[in-house]
Amino acid sequence: MTMYQNFDKSLERRFIRYAKIDTQSDPESPTCPSTEKQKKLGILLVKELLALGLTDAEIDDNGYVYATIPANTDKPVPVICFCSHMDTSPDCSGENVVPIIHSNYQGEDLILPDDRSIIIKLLEHKDLQHQIGHDIITASGTTLLGADNKAGIAEIMEAAAFLVKNPDIQHGVIKILFTPDEEIGRGVDKVDLNKLSADFAYTIDGETLGSIEDETFSADGATLTINGVSSHPGFAKGKMESAIKILAEVLVALPKDKLTPETTSGKEGFIHPVGVKGQVEQAEAQFIIRDFTDEKLAEHENLLKETVENVMKNYPNSTYNLNIAAQYRNMKQVLDQHPKIIEYGIEAIERAGVKAKKQSIRGGTDGSRLSFMGLPCPNIFAGEHAFHSKQEWVSVQDMEKAVQTIINIACIWEENS
Structure with a gap:
């Protein structure tokens, strides 16, 4: 199988492009999306999806983005959806985000230049110990970064681009869903599951490299x-x-x-x-x-x-x-009825050369509610860390592994159909 390679740094360029757009949601607003600025990112994503050749890409009045990668196999394969959310948390400013790449990280504390009191310390961020030699992206110290969940969006978009450019990689119908307002608990309030028409889904909104989460609060x-x-x-x-x-x-x-x-x-x-x-x-x-x-x-x-x-x-x-x-309810109640979703997710992670870790989320995701709406949906790592804060960071290399995992999931469902 062709392996994804981020040769031209398209992944980090894509992520930085999305991170610069302010998409903070607002719990006090009654509208959907709760902030009109979320649509700015949605419109850009539709433009990029159309440019890839996904002719049905659209954003609806409520700010949901839908697109389809057509099947290129004769097998009857379940329709798989990959989902991430466009909004960032109301807990920390997302205006004028300035992403910074710290290349070839060597274990030092990261002092952010626009507020030098904001320091990402190795001793406080245990996952940094596994990032030696990686390229770490942070904000500049005055805002969050927005890797929660623009890392997931960038990874899905990068995987979509790769699959479109490599038609020899066989897969069934793949659906793409980007939602507004996840951070304020309304991420799937207005989703059109008939339009989406998927059998199973994966949110790409997890933290540590290799994690797959089948359980929420x-x-x-x-x-x-x-x-x-x-x-x-x-x-x-x-x-x-x-x-x-x-x-x-x-x-x-x-x-x-x-x-x-x-x-x-x-x-x-x-x-x-x-x-x-x-x-x-x-x-x-x-x-x-x-x-x-x-x-x-x-x-x-x-x-x-x-x-x-x-x-x-x-x-x-x-x-x-x-x-x-x-x-919302613990999605494990639904996912335990569909063991292949987790089984194939674990295999996809391990094919990417990463040890899979099945974990529980002390929180919820869009997948929690989607699972109870009839679309079983665990959560896969996106590589985001210290989210909702000015210390938020993500590793480019972890993001690359997430892209490969998404591609692998698509392949594994086709192979086993």
């Missing part, structure tokens, strides 16, 4: 509203029950040495307050609740409810409302 959101009793503060004795203070008591009563993001790792879940607002009469807290099983998720929600009820016993004239809404 199961996730719920909770809104706790406390209805207190307001009174003029000069005449409040025996009357006022401040919703702000009641809510503060609830937050203080929740566990501190467990069930929090800062005290958990691996397969441990948490109850995490992410926003608070309020006045004396009414106060509100938003929570995210996470674990790997639905049973554990229910336990955490019961603990939250019990905590609230214990606090409320001291405030007889106040009431509360706890509203819990499902966000």
